[in-house]
Amino acid sequence: MPEPTTASIQAAVEARRDEIVQMLLHLVAIPSVTGNEGDAQRFVAETLRSDGLEVHSFLSSEEEIAPYVTHVGEQPSFDDRPSVVGTLKGRGESKSLMIGGHVDTVPVEDRARWEYPPEGQLVGDRIYGLGATDMKGGVVAAMMVPRILHDLGVHLAGDLFINSVTGEEDGGLGTMSTILQGYHPDGVVITEPTYQRVGVASGGSLVFRITVTGKAAHGGNRNQGVNAIEKFIPIFQDLLAWEAERQATVHHPLYDHYENKFPINVGSIRAGEWASTVPDKLTAEGRLGFLPGESMESMMEQTHQRVAAVAEKDDWLSEHPPVVEFFSGQFVAEEIPVDHPLTQAVLAAHKDISGEETEAWALTAGTDARLWIHFTESPAVLYGAGLLHLAHQSNEYNEVEPLLESIAVLTRLAIDWCGIADS
Ligand SMILES: [Zn+2]
Structure with a gap:
């Protein structure tokens, strides 16, 4: 089949506007402070399953994580903290892509400082709530990609994995578990709030x-x-x-x-x-x-x-x-080159959808991308809607328009990276 046009991808995302907003509000309303991610992860898993993905939900164990504890930190508990990978099986031979991020949030520090409830509220073009930007918005964006591909009638040639993980705020338990489960995608995009820049380096x-x-x-x-x-x-x-x-x-x-x-x-x-x-x-x-x-x-x-x-x-x-x-969690510093094919593919997908250039960007903080780069052959970058400076703050919010645009970009990226199957 021919490649979907930019306009058709944008229209497909636009048609699901309300649903996207509602899904983010729903996910924000499910509490998922680091250590208590079970309910949020069940919602993610059930949604991906009902969308026809093959869903793999797995717990991390103390034994498996023990050799990596300096990287991912000590865990409060291993109970009811599943990580989730939904697989949209490719119908050909091509590169695979993993998209997703963490569902855990930091706790609400001081409720009195919140003008809108941390459980979520739509105000104009803003979705307020704990985790709206860091990074349930990104998790929802990843979850929407298979739906948009379905709407466009596109079957990818390579595998697409939608990943939702636990324990990121503490060091990266869920991502380490995903790696230890044997996933080795040809590219990983973590949809952290990067102002839609392409995050290639973690301090x-x-x-x-x-x-x-x-x-x-x-x-x-x-x-x-x-x-x-x-x-x-x-x-x-x-x-x-x-x-x-x-x-x-x-x-x-x-x-x-x-x-x-x-x-x-x-x-x-x-x-x-x-x-x-x-x-x-x-x-x-x-x-x-x-x-x-x-x-x-x-x-x-x-x-x-x-x-x-x-x-x-x-x-x-x-x-x-x-x-x-x-002592405590030690974060390695990692990066992938600006001219790496994955970086270039995300930059190009953004340009195609938004009509504007974005840039490769470096963070002084550590992210889960470092674990992929350090422990696997899978290249990893960050790209997502949302304002990083609002993370871990009262009145955290995400914005609807950039969120929709990021979904279109991720869809374009999945098509470009994984290719379209002949049938
Ligand atoms: Zn985050």
Whole structure:
């Protein structure tokens, strides 16, 4: 059959406008804070099944995830947290494509700050609600693609997988499980809210803890003790100096416009018990960012070296070296090239539907795309409607027009990437 025209794809999406809005409102209304994704995932699975897809719903297990726990984080529970893959089997030999994203959300922080209910409400062109932009809008967009293809009478040659996962906000449990189930699509598009840019790079991050030992004494005789807070100050100053040095010397074309490419943030400090006691211990915890091209191992090594170099210049610290540890979820930094066929295909599909160029884009935060790129041969990018800066905020919303446009783009992409079957 001939390729559907741009206008016919747009018309097919437009015809389902109300249904798309209703489906997003429905999914937003199902609570799915990380750890409690069961009900939302059942809705996704049932919808895909009733649309004629072959549905595979699977739980993650502690044993299977154990080797990857530094990447996906500790889990509150493994119960009733299914991941879902709906397969629209291709009728030929061609490349396969996976589209989808995470159904979990962060909790509502402060309900009083919400002007509209976090359970969802349509206001003009905006769909308000928790997860409307991050990223139930993207999940709905992916779910709609098989329907639009059906409306157009298109049978794809390659397989199309619609993926809905759990645990992304915590590190990526569902995506890791999907990978471990053996899926290896020829392309993955995660429909995170990227303002419809093509997200090709995810920044990495490490969470560190530095413990400094001092010597206790009565505050009235403080010179007989060693204050752990004072001993931490040069370490802290050196972390900031390191951040500034890296900012000036480490370059990446997609990141150089960021005011701070790799923030080093000390987020908590604990020291001392009593105003008139010299504290003998300080624990500082923080997060350190890095870029694609820099390995997690090298960043850990450099952190150790930086702290050790400060300690060497100090009589006390050289005798009592500070301890540097890494804990909690560690995010590798990954990217695929701007000229990769998948990046180019998404850029082209966007141009075809919207009539305007979009751009390849880099994120300072980590996304599930990193897991595909790091652990598999499958290239992965991000592309979706929605405003990333509204994620994890009160009054989060998505907009109807960009959402509809993203569905048309994803449909165009599926046709271009998977090809059309002869019969
Ligand atoms: Zn997200």
